[in-house]
Every structure is written in C-alpha cells, then in structure tokens.
Amino acid sequence: MIRLEGVSKSFGSVHALDGISFAVPDAQITGLLGPNGAGKTTALRVVYGVLRPDSGIASVDGIDLSADRLAAQRRLGVFPHAQGLYARLTAREHILYFGRMHGLSGDVLRRRADELVAALGMEDIADRKTEGFSQGQRVKVALARSLVHDPRNVVLDEPTNGLDVAATRQVRTLLRQLREQGRCILFSSHVMQEVSALCDRVVVIARGTVVAEGTPDDLRRQTGRESLEDAFVAAIGSEEGLA
C-alpha cells in the first residue's frame, strides 16, 4: 500500500507537485498516467525516497518516508527513472549488490538471484559484465535488482520505455505475476495502450495534481466518453504530451 497525501514539491519557481494525493492498493496494478512534465517522475521519486517533499506525507505500508526512510525503502522494489548499471559488474553481481543492501546474504541471496535469473530469462547474460548490454538486457538487470528482496510494493518509472515488442510483453507478464502474488504495483507511463492493457486502476495527473482516478471503466463513466483515449484527453484537458 502506497499513499501520497497533499504532497508538494517545487524546483525553484516550478511547482512539480501541487498537493497531490492518491493511494495505491495491494494486489492491483495502478497506472500513473500523464503527459510529459505532469510530475510522474517527481511523484515516484518522492515515493521511493530520493526526493524529500516540501510538504505533505508519502508512506509505504503506513510507514512515513520522512520519518523512517530506510524502513519504507525496504518494503519497496524500485525501478527508477534512471537505471544505469555498473559496466564492470556482471548482471548477477548487480542482483547480489542490491540484495546485500537490502540485508540479504549467503545462500538465501544466492538462491534468490538464481530464481530471478530464471524468471527473467537471463541465463545467457547473468555472468557477463553489463558493458555493451542491449536496452532489453539492461531493463532485465534493473528489474531483477529491484525485486531481489521480494518487496511487497513495486514502483516502476516507465519500465517499457525503449523496449521492443517481445521485451515489452515480458515486462507486462512479469507485472501481472507480481499482482497475482498480491503485491502493490505502481507504474508510470505516458503510453495509453499500456495503461489500458495492464491497469486495474488509473491515476491521471496533470500539472502536478490528480485530475481523475479510478478503474478504466470509472474513468469512461466520469468523463462520459466511449473510448479510454477520449476519457484521458477530457481529464487532462488537452492532447499534449500523450502517446
């Protein structure tokens, strides 16, 4: 369960988040949809604790991030906006490093790494240094390291960005599996098709605040539009920045 309550964040004179509030329930995939520059990445950065909000509360499973950032982060799997890898480490070493930072060690950690390598189909690249990996391979490594500690909550910032069709389908399958396991999943996207194909709930944001939220059906009803696309445009108030 992830919750934002009245969170604001400004960079200089730019109000990236303007009192944004929404909740992300367990065992569901929640899509954070909005045009470019709506504040999706900033909102997620507040959730996973690399940005401190100016005001408002962000919490994970009821743990206030500003009160106990580490405890909240332990309950989060994070696939951040920037997912750089260490060129001189192998894919498996990435998984082990992040596992250790989450307090795992020994056989438990090794077994967990093996599971992830199998689950993401990374057997061929697991023990290669990540220098020269394709975008698809990089995303797999980033996903594996974000899930190493078996987190109850998973936050992903545009996870399918730059992926080909096959890799995109793999990621979607993975997200559905995570949902079946009862986890709370929040991912951002500006790709509508993806949101409508995956999400149980949608939070539409624009200009740093929530403009609509609910199931895709709710949204269609709220806006009185037939297609989800029209519903989004109606909610945001413009077509700008959507794909």
Added chain:
Amino acid sequence: MSWLASFWVVLSKELHEGLRDRKALLTALFFPALGPVLVVVMLFLVSDSSRQADEKGVEIPVAGRENAPNLVALLEQGARVVDAPADPVEAVRRGDVPVVIVIPPDFAEKLRAGQPAPVRLILDESRHQSKPATATAERLLEAWSRQLGAQRLIVRGIHPAVVEPLAVEREDVSTPASRAAMLLATIPFFLVMAMFTGGMPIAIDVTAGERERQSLEPLFAAPVPRSSLALAKIVASGVFGTATLGETLIGFGIVPLVVPATRIGFSVQLDPAMLFTTFLLCLPIVLVAAALMVVFAARARTFRAAQTSISLLMLVPSLPGMALAFQSARPPPSLYAVPFLGQQMIVNELVRGTPIVTSQALVATGASLVAALVVCAFAVRTFERGQPLFDA
C-alpha cells in the same frame, strides 16, 4: 541492517569494482614509480657533476705558461693546467672554457724588477657553472702572490705574519651532500601527489561517474543511510590512495639501494622504520585527500569537470612541500597544525635523519584528523541533500 553493515556492503562493492578499473589500477601501480625514479636520476646527475669537480679537480686554461714556470707549477698543485684556446676572450664569452689565465711575455721581467707582475684573469661573472673554476683560479693566484710576497718580506727581515692580520679559513659545507638533501626534500611532495593521484580515479568514478552513468538513483533508492554511502565511497578512494602512498614509500626505500651512500656523500635516511613511520603519519591526510576529492567530484557538473577541479585541488596541498625543498629557515611551529604541510615538514626532517618530535607529530595528526572529520561531515551532508544526484 546496521549502519556498519551497509557501509561494508557499499565499500566492498566499490573496491571490487575499482580493482576491475584498468585506469585506476594502472595509476595505482605506475604513479608510485615516478618520484623514486626521478630522485634516483637526479641523485646520479648531482653526484656525477660534483664528483668530477672533486676528483679530477678544476681545469684551468693558461695562455703563456712558458712565461712563468714557477706560477704554473703552483697552479698545477690545485688544478689541471691546460693550454688556453687561441682567442681566450671569445672562448670565455662563448662559455667554451670557464676561465683563462693569461701570462704576458713581460711577466718574468717585471717580477725580477720587483714591480707588480701583470696577470690577466678572463672570466664571465654571469655564468653560474664557471664559478668553481674562477674561484679556484683566483684562490691559486692569490696564494702564489702571497707566497712570493712572504719570501720577499723574509729576505728583508720582516715576518710575513705582520702583513697578514687575518687568517681566513674557508670551509664549504654545501656540496655535494646538501644538494642531494635538497632533492630528497621533494619526497614529501611526491607522497602527497601519490595519495591524491591514487585515489582520484575511484573518487570520481563513484560520484560524478555514477551520476553520468545514471546508476546513482537506484543506489539512492536502496535502504542504506546516505552517510554510509558517502563514507564508503571516501574510504574506497582512500584505500587506493593508501596503497599508492605505500608503494611510493617502498619505491623511495629502494633509492639508497640503487644509489650507494658513498656516491651521494651522505647516508640517506630511508630505512624501513623511517618509511613505516612516514606511512602512519600520512594516513590521516590520505583520509582528508579522499574526502576532499569525493566532495569536489560529487559537486562537479560532469566527469570531466571533476577531473579538472581535482587536478587543480591536489596542487594546493602538495606545493608547500615543494617549497620546503628550497627554504632553509626553520618554519614556525604553528605550521605543524596545517594538514598536509605539517606532515610534509615532519617527513622532510625524517629524510634528513632528524628523529621525529612527538609533540609535532601529535599536533599534525590531531589537526589532520579534525580536518578529515570536517570534510567527511561535509561529504555526508552533500549526500544527504541528494546533491550528487540532482545538482548535476
């Protein structure tokens, strides 16, 4: 997970990765050779030139030596007399010979007549390297003149001491030992350069490098205290700096084995005990250096900017050590509390064989530990504000 546990996890990863960094490894392996090799080469050059001067004596070209066989005989006691070139003035001006003594044909005649016998000494005051030859020539001429004058006084029944109220004894303590010592005073400079240069690739890679490769954000999203991140990165850089410092010291330890003491004219204090003392003495400033580099690199806008600023940064603490080599005045004791400078001053004394003064070592160590604490705190604050990630 405890603070210490996360510190270890990050530190061991940074070291592990650093050991696979070819550039960092090459720097750590080869930079230490630079100082010792330079010092050895310079020591050989210095000892060679001064040995030539000492053993073979000075060469003094003399024109018209047949005019004054007695004078030439005395000159030959203190120098090697050779024939002067055809145009002595031009030869000295060009620097072909350091000095020329010209004995004119009327020398013997004037001498017999009891008049001052003329001798021309051709020299070029602006040429530093002809000083030894010029001085020797002047000294020998004067000696001969005094000797002859004394004989004339004795003939007239006067004791020569009457006209010599002063008995000046020259004692040159400069060459060649202290010239070699001046070279050894560059050791502190190389030590400070080593600790910076060795740690620099790591310090930049784990900060500006991580940001440029976008791996800092996932790291900041991991449940580890920012202070443990900052300090693990500082210590990782410091480990490489320490290794480079240690290798440099071992390199200097080899210097006396390569250059025998008889050759330099004095024994060099670079024995294992002295080197180990120096190593321990320098550990606090290795930490200061690593922390400074991490702060600078974390705040630099790009990888390149970090390299530039750190290259300039490392000159600041290493140059005072260089200046030590050229000054002879005893520095005020308060300077021992200046990080880097204090250690360099102490090492400078150690190299000359002066035993370590405990109070000075304590002051230098204490002050540097305080400085390390301050800079580390600053690095932690930089990381807690997320600056390495977002101030790019």
